[in-house]
Amino acid sequence: MEQSGWISEPGDSSLRNLDLRGGALALLLSALWGGNPAAIKIGLFDAPPFRLGWMRFVLGGLSILAWAWWTGTLAHFRIERHEWRPLAFLGVLFTVQVGCLNLGTAFTTASHSALLLNAYAVHTVLLAHFLIPGDRLTPRKLGGALVAYAGIVILFARQLGGSGATLLGDVIVSFGAVLLAERTIYLAQAVQRIDPTKLLLAQAVIGSAGLAALSLGLEAGTPYRWTASLALSIFYQGVVVAGFNFIANLWLLMHYRPSALAGFWLTSPIFGVLLSALFVGDPLTGALLLASLLVAIGIGLTSRPA
Helix, strand or coil, X not given: CCCCXXXXXXXXXXXXXXXXXXXXXXXXXXXXXXXXXXXXHHHHCCCCHHHHXXXXXXXXXXXXXXXHHHHCHHHHCCCCHHHHHHHHHHHHHHHHHHHHHHHHHHCCCHHHHHHHHHCHHHHHHHHHHHHCCCCCCCHHHHHHHHHHHHHHHHHHHHHHHCCCCCHHXXXXXXXXXXXXXXXXXXXHHHCCCCCHHXXXXXXXXXHHHHHHHHHXXXXXXXXXXXXXXXXXXXXXXXXXXXXXXXXXXHHHHHHECHHHHHHHHCCHHHHHHHHHHHHCCCCCCHHHHHHHHHHHHHHHHHHCCC
């Protein structure tokens, strides 16, 4: 349910270049996606990571169901026999990826989580070279990846040279970002043969069940408080990010050229770091800002159309 470009650029002349309305919406979606780690961190003050995850995706799943009902997609909804296996694999991959994101964010700062999570765009380019025929790693893409990874190295070098207080969380979030890249590629291939609504609902249903099972087994004795900030955190993650962001992103991809939208996604790590400082109180260090800038430049270089 994350922000991702599932639809490759077609030769449809109805798709147009970006105008002011489309650009403003793309920038808003990038900011909302960038704020997701801060929302997770706020929720983690009152709920353990896996419990927070399943509550988020129950609400996200209901948002997608409401959208599917409104658009009439549910009228002929049926999962074919050959679709069960890929949907199950996607759901398990989604469960592990979100579990890593929430667990890692519990052990690191929201700004680190935002930066490392958004590096998935660069991981996707590298994995696509090996997993998608014809999606080759050009010198520009490789250069962009190296720039982005230089930013990540700066982040980890500070951990290794100091107390390493957030190192464990950074490693877990980084692994989750690689899984998100793998999931993005899998979705890009699966959406060619399976309806997007099925893909989204499979992630919501299996993700909710999987994270609920993990929470039941590992977090049974963990303190939990229902607060206004937790409710807002779950609403933001489930309705704003998993609901509105998906629907609005799909509308953009239906009306504008994907290549025109790609540049806006590079702002997500910068928004993530700034929003983490604003709402969670993370310090804005020089190294963090430099790392954010390098990751953003790397995303821009790797996503720029040839």
